[in-house]
Amino acid sequence: MPTKIEWTEETWNPTTGCTKYSEGCEHCYAASFAKRLKAMGNARYVNGFKVTVHRDLFQKPLKWVKPRRIFVDSMSDLFHDDISDEDILAIFKTMNEASWHTFQVLTKRSGRLLELSSQINWTDNIWMGVSVENQKAIYRCEDLKQTGAKVKFISAEPLLESISDINLLGIDWLIVGGESGVKSRPMDESWVIELRDLAIKNNVPFFFKQWGGFNKKANGSELQGKYYKEYPIK
Template identity: 50%
Template sequence: LTKRFPNNFKNGFDLTLYPERLTEPLKWRTPSRIFVNSMSDLFHEKVPLDFIQNVFKVIQATPHHIYQILTKRPERLVELSPHLEFHKNIWLGVSVENQSYVSRIDLLRQVPANVRFLSCEPLLGSLNLDLTNIDWVIVGGESGQKHRPMKIEWAEEIRDQCQKAEVAFFFKQIGGRTSKAGGKLLDGKIWDEMPEAWKEHQNTWGKSPSKLLVKKDSLGLTA
């Protein structure tokens, strides 16, 4: 990644804060879904609490945007949650690539987010999920030259669990050497369900772009 995106990783994988970028979403007038720090983790143990609080202040100041925050460190998310204000436009998720990480879901449930979601991407094994108080599940296979193949039945199992629990299910791709190599059909259908909060947001702020806005280093962080 550091070779492919040298401008985004000037310090390699060392934690780098860019406080001057925090105000960028204030300039975006069109309501959008924003993936916060798509190449890093806001709840990295070295990210200062005051920096995270400043991120949340920007989110509060831009209620017309939806912010998707994904973490692999839900322990720190829970630890800091008493010091953070969780506004309606914050969607919080955890990565659950295989059964070893299912415990992250229990920690996510402890956080008072308007939307809680799971990112099962890359999906690396069969999952048995407790979807209590979970609003959205995203599933996708790995892509790249050294990708680890995803079995279709793993994705189908999660879809069936979502349908039983009445949880929105979004299937991104089967995966392969490229993200588009295997397509995105599951049982001959595109699964692009969204949580109910998305409809409510659109009713308030109007239609947002259908595609997720991924802003590299958005809200000022690489790690």
């Protein structure tokens, strides 16, 4: 379905639901959204935010004729322990077959990603990313680099502290954003500037999504008088 997530055009959720994994999950937007959808009687969320596999949606992108950027599992984590290897690989097979689309996959569970990497056919249209919200999560970046993905990206959202020690060598795209909502944790401008400068130094496309906060729309995404909405060129 169409989405308001700036760096993509469509979402595809062959699985839904997740469990909290690290500090970045504390105010999970997907968990809140799933609760609302269940209350509205949406059949896909009868289980709320419990991990649920929707095999009838596995081949849905094959029916979309127009090429588009598709965020895979915006309401889940494809590499969650409750999703079988077979289902994960079947979902990637659809990505291989739907070669006219670009698929953007994002996970916090980089260990399992690395374990399955050798079984995945990493076609050029699959962009693989990991979330890195703080210093403790930087290891995910290093796990990602060991996979066979042709396009590798980092999503530093919500950015909870400085991660200026991150090594962008081998990374093709960097997304940065602050947390939004009533209980959102603040993001310091210096943390964003550090990452922008690091991206420029390493010639990595930089996408600054938002400052976040209670009113994320009003706070916008301007950084030192400029908007950064860059994408990898592959």
